Amino acid sequence: MRLLPALAFALLLSASTVHAAAPDHAKPTAGKPEHSGFELPPFPKDAHVAQSVTVDGHTLKYTATVGSLPVRDEKGKKIAEVVFTAYTMEGKDRPVTFALNGGPGASSVYLNFGAIGPKKVNFGEEGDNPSDPAALHDNPGTWLGFTDLVFIDPVGTGFSRSLVDDKQTVTDFYSTNSDIHYLSRIIYDWLVKNDRLQSRKYLVGESYGGFRGPRITEYLQTQLGIAMNGVVLLSPYLDPGASSDGNVSPLPWMLTLPSIAAANLEREHKLSAAAMAPIIDYTRTTYAQTLMKGRSDQAATEAMIKKVTELTGLDPVFVKRSGGRIETQAYLREIYRAEGKLGSRYDSNVTAWDPFPFAPHQQTGDPILNGIIAPTTTAMVDFVTRIVGWKIDARYNALSYAVNRMWHEDNDAQQGSVKQLREAVANDPGLHVLIAHGWDDLSCPFMASVLIVDQMPAMGDPARVRVKEYAGGHMFYARPDSQAQLRADAMKLFGLR
Numbered sequence: 059m060r061l062l063p064a065l066a067f068a069l070l071l072s073a074s075t076v077h078a079a080a081p082d083h084a085k086p087t088a089g090k091p092e093h094s095g096f097e098l099p100p101f102p103k104d105a106h107v108a109q110s111v112t113v114d115g116h117t118l119k120y121t122a123t124v125g126s127l128p129v130r131d132e133k134g135k136k137i138a139e140v141v142f143t144a145y146t147m148e149g150k151d152r153p154v155t156f157a158l159n160g161g162p163g164a165s166s167v168y169l170n171f172g173a174i175g176p177k178k179v180n181f182g183e184e185g186d187n188p189s190d191p192a193a194l195h196d197n198p199g200t201w202l203g204f205t206d207l208v209f210i211d212p213v214g215t216g217f218s219r220s221l222v223d224d225k226q227t228v229t230d231f232y233s234t235n236s237d238i239h240y241l242s243r244i245i246y247d248w249l250v251k252n253d254r255l256q257s258r259k260y261l262v263g264e265s266y267g268g269f270r271g272p273r274i275t276e277y278l279q280t281q282l283g284i285a286m287n288g289v290v291l292l293s294p295y296l297d298p299g300a301s302s303d304g305n306v307s308p309l310p311w312m313l314t315l316p317s318i319a320a321a322n323l324e325r326e327h328k329l330s331a332a333a334m335a336p337i338i339d340y341t342r343t344t345y346a347q348t349l350m351k352g353r354s355d356q357a358a359t360e361a362m363i364k365k366v367t368e369l370t371g372l373d374p375v376f377v378k379r380s381g382g383r384i385e386t387q388a389y390l391r392e393i394y395r396a397e398g399k400l401g402s403r404y405d406s407n408v409t410a411w412d413p414f415p416f417a418p419h420q421q422t423g424d425p426i427l428n429g430i431i432a433p434t435t436t437a438m439v440d441f442v443t444r445i446v447g448w449k450i451d452a453r454y455n456a457l458s459y460a461v462n463r464m465w466h467e468d469n470d471a472q473q474g475s476v477k478q479l480r481e482a483v484a485n486d487p488g489l490h491v492l493i494a495h496g497w498d499d500l501s502c503p504f505m506a507s508v509l510i511v512d513q514m515p516a517m518g519d520p521a522r523v524r525v526k527e528y529a530g531g532h533m534f535y536a537r538p539d540s541q542a543q544l545r546a547d548a549m550k551l552f553g554l555r
Contacts, residue, residue: 098219101126101139105448111176111196113203120147120176120202124448127247129213129230129240137230140244141217143442145176146206153205153258153287153552156245158212158274160266160295162237163461165216165454166209167434169264173292173535173544174201175209179437181430182536184408188429192436199541204552205260210244212237214461217442217452224464233466238273245274246282260288260552265502265532268294268493272479279485288490288551289482292544293502293532297474300506308349311383312341313503318384319369320497321393321406326371329497329529337369341505349383386500387420402426405498405531426533431456476510484517491523492551494544496534 104125111118122145129138143166146152157169171179171194178197180186201207211218213231220227230236249255263271268291278284301310319337323329348355348362359382366382367374376392377384390401391412399409402425410425422428435456442448455461483489493511495504507525514523526547528540535541 098221099451101141102448102450105446107446109176111200111202113196113198113200116203118147118176118202120145122446124442124446126218127244127251129243131230137222137226138213138220138240139218140213141211142244142248143170143209144207144248145202147202151257153260154249154254155201155205155207155260155262156248157207157209157262158241158267158270159264160268160270161215161457161462162212162232162266162465163215163455163458164266165211165438165456167216167438167456168430168533169262169292170209171434171437172533173264173541174199174262175207176200176202177441179433181433182405182408182426182533186429186433188432190433192433192440194437194441198538199535199545201545201548204549204554208248210241212241214458215455216438217450217454219452228464228466232461232464234468234471238270238277241270242274242277242282245278246284249284255284258287259284260290261286262290262292263294264292266295268292268296268502269475272296272475272482275489276478276482276485279482285486286489288492290548290551291491291493292535293495293499294493294507295474295502296479296510297476297506298472299474300509308346311349312346312509313505314386314500315345315366315369315384316341316505317498317500317503318389318406321401322369322371324407324498324529331527334497334527338505338508340365342509345382390500391420400425402531403501404533405496406500407498408531426531427457479523480514483514483523487518489522490551492547493523493525494534494547495525495527496530496532496540497527498531499534501532
């Protein structure tokens with residue numbers, strides 16, 4: 059997930075007022091983390107339980123493990139404890155996949171119980187309610203059939219905790235580079251602890267976890283001596299700078315227009331890759347050129363406004379007053395204004411009632427974010443404490459706003475992770491990368507990744523890095539068909555199809 063300021067996705071959900079949505083990596087305000095940490099009771103020993111899941115008519119028997127790994131400073135002092143959930147099966151030469159969500163401030167429960175873990179809880183689709191039973195059921199889209207899975211909760215998320223004071227916690231864990239360094243070491247330590255250094259290794263990162271993905275991959279390659287065989291980036295946040303400078307650059311508007319058009323096609327039951335192809339072409343040609351011309355070509359501007367109206371299904375007066383530049387949060391109110399509802403930034407066709415429809419700006423949190431905390435928290439705490447038996451008396455942070463508020467960006471954060479993506483692919487001709495997006499996602503729109511990958515050198519085989527779109531939004535895997543397609547594409551990445 060990817061957070062927004064005062065909203066953070068992955069801390070993404072906020073009950074605070076939302077004006078123009080800002081990126082989740084924005085400068086934080088002062089705040090206290092959930093664990094400022096002295097005299098904390100020790101964590102339990104790792105706990106294990108035997109389970110099974112039925113996928114495609116086959117029963118998979120596996121061991122679920124909940125445990126922790128220490129983080130130590132340069133003097134060997136333990137400064138944090140990172141909790142992981144692992145699913146492993148018997149069998150020779152099984153790969154292992156490490157999974158991280160984003161935020162910053164999100165636990166890995168969304169990938170675990172939503173996307174690729176063996177069990178699933180319903181959330182993120184139109185019609186899902188926070189009060190629905192948070193019952194786990196077999197996940198038909200799990201990757202466990204072809205890889206062991208390790209879900210990592212960064213410090214301050216899930217049950218993971220810092221053992222140093224607030225100021226030192228920000229330095230050691232809540233900044234761009236330190237985050238990459240200690241999480242990479244956690245991956246290394248898990249491999250060593252479990253005698254898995256010789257296994258094939260994969261990494262999955264969602265949203266800000268997609269920002270982490272290339273950086274962790276490159277750091278493991280060059281600093282810790284661990285090479286990933288493949289990387290899957292789900293709804294990744296790769297280039298923060300791409301969505302800035304909307305006053306002059308056409309890029310911010312180019313990134314979101316195709317996703318808004320995709321949502322409109324979906325409402326008309328016409329969404330397909332074939333239908334999107336001319337829209338993508340229009341966006342990167344005529345639309346971009348017209349925005350760059352500005353008022354110097356009024357005829358082109360009028361034609362562009364007419365075209366944008368047609369693509370988005372919005373009121374032509376609204377589009378004209380917006381100059382054909384559709385601001386995300388304004389669109390999410392406008393498209394459902396007649397119904398008294400709001401669309402979600404993470405899937406604009408998932409809606410909720412607007413409790414303040416006459417306010418000049420959106421006054422409530424995002425529809426998806428407001429609905430995912432309860433089911434994921436209830437399901438995960440019950441799973442950890444009752445089913446697996448890892449008994450702990452602590453709050454579980456599915457989304458920690460405190461972490462997001464305290465997050466510190468290092469100087470290179472605005473450069474994103476495209477540099478590290480290129481370097482990791484260049485370093486290892488055997489590395490393959492799948493970048494997966496939902497058509498309707500306005501938080502991390504697919505068009506950004508399309509443009510990023512098109513600018514990369516081929517480096518031998520251009521198919522080693524590819525972008526794939528699916529029906530749905532930021533968590534497109536909430537939709538069964540899209541989840542099944544993602545699983546099939548992941549199997550290709552693993553060399554199975």
